[in-house]
Amino acid sequence: MKFLCAIYFAFLQGVVSYCIYNTSQQAKIHILQLADNSGANERARFSQTLMPGENACCPYTTSDCVRSNGRNDLVKFSMFVLVDGMASTHFTMTLPGGGWLELNGDRLGDLQYQAHYADGSPYETLYIKEESY
Numbered sequence: 001m002k003f004l005c006a007i008y009f010a011f012l013q014g015v016v017s018y019c020i021y022n023t024s025q026q027a028k029i030h031i032l033q034l035a036d037n038s039g040a041n042e043r044a045r046f047s048q049t050l051m052p053g054e055n056a057c058c059p060y061t062t063s064d065c066v067r068s069n070g071r072n073d074l075v076k077f078s079m080f081v082l083v084d085g086m087a088s089t090h091f092t093m094t095l096p097g098g099g100w101l102e103l104n105g106d107r108l109g110d111l112q113y114q115a116h117y118a119d120g121s122p123y124e125t126l127y128i129k130e131e132s133y
Contacts, residue, residue, distance in 0.1 A: 017057035018065065018075060019100040022050035027105035028082040031056075034092065036076040039063035046077075060097030071098025071118045076126075081105030094126040101125070 022029045033046035044064055048056040058065035066073055074094045081088040081103075088108045095101050098118030105111055115125040 016061050016071070016098065017059045018095055018097055019055055019057040020048070020050065020077075020095075021055040021100065021102045022052055023102050023104045024052045024081075024083075024106045026052055026083055027108075028052075029103055029105055030080050030082065032078045033058075033065075034076040034078055037067050037073060037097075038065065038075065039067040040065075066097035069097075071096065073097045079103075081108060081111065083108055089129055092126075092128045096123055099123055 029050045031048050038045050046058045060066040060071050076094050078092050080090045096117050099116050102114045115123040117123050
C-alpha cells in the first residue's frame with residue numbers, strides 16, 4: 001500500500017508543477033524565473049543549474065512559483081547554456097504553470113526545445129534571445 005501511495009504522490013507532483021528537463025548530453029543549463037507571475041522576491045524565485053539529464057519542478061499551486069496559481073497561466077524564465085566552459089547568450093522562455101519544458105543545449109548556437117501544457121498538448125513557447133552579459 002505504501003508503494004502505491006508513493007507512486008500516486010509522484011504522479012500528483014508532475015501534474016501540479018511546472019518542470020524543466022535538461023535533455024542534453026553535456027550542457028549545463030542555468031535557469032532563473034523572472035518576476036512576471038511570481039509572488040517571490042528575487043532570492044526566493046525558482047533558480048536552478050541543471051546538469052545533463054537533470055530536471056527541476058515548482059508547484060503552480062504555490063504563489064512563489066505561479067502567483068496566480070493557474071496551471072495554464074504563463075511564467076517566464078531567463079536562461080543560458082554552458083558547454084565545455086563556453087556560455088551561450090542569455091535567452092528567455094515562457095511556460096504554462098503546469099507544463100513542462102525539455103531543453104537540449106549541446107550545440108550552443110542551436111538550442112533545441114519542446115514545451116507542453118499540463119495535459120501534454122504542445123505549447124508554442126515565446127523564445128527571445130538576449131544580449132550576452
